Amino acid sequence: MAEQTDPERDPRWDAVRAAARRRVATPPGLVERVLRAVARGGRAAVEVPGDDGGLRITEQTVVRLAGTIAAGRAPAGVRVSAVAVEDGVVQVLVSVRFGVVADEAAEALRREVTAELSRQLGVETAVNVHVVDVHPG
Template sequence: MAEPQDPERDPRWDAVRAAARRRVPTPPGLVERVLRAVARGRRTAVDVPGESGGLSVTENVVARLASAIAAERAPDGVLVSAVAVEDDAVQVLVSVRFGVAADAAAEALRQRITAELSRQLGVAATVNVHVVDVHPG
């Protein structure tokens, strides 16, 4: 039986070792974008007052809550594509089925999300619903 070759001496690894020695530059702006994303995820979006103290809710939590509400309460023919907190408002991107009145459907969803966020958080939130696509029936 042949002895297994030591992987450290395998010449096929020479190219890998050479690549590992080369410095790979960080793409311009990458660090700043990552730091902004991390800070955004931790930024307080809502301060909820309570009887025994306050509660600070992060943007990420508000976005997740709004996303769940949007998926649950979307009118027929409306598909929620994305939900985020940007510019101090909940931004909801949706597509509507061909034939659905886009403005009316977006307004209905906006009202439903606004009411439910207000009920669950105890404070009013600004919600914008943007129709970004139309899909076939």
């Protein structure tokens, strides 16, 4: 069995620590998009056509469903941080364990969430997965 080392003393984390110390500017328009999303409240995110009429599903419902799917289908070493709907696209924010290949894990989760969400809603749903953090384990 491999010896457990303290991540705080692991020199491979030096690059992560250096990146964490850098100030990151707020992306242009982020505050406005968040405020707009809050103001929308229960606005319908998905319209599902049916034989006897359509079904309107709110953004909040899509967010909860996508969050449940993402948490249940996340690959080993991936933690779901947040889920939102922005401009009709489900946005999933995740952190990955140090050592996990981030882009592969994010793409695997995106495929899983897209397929299951589309299956459950009955319509194709666009999903993006963004790696926003790295955690030690």
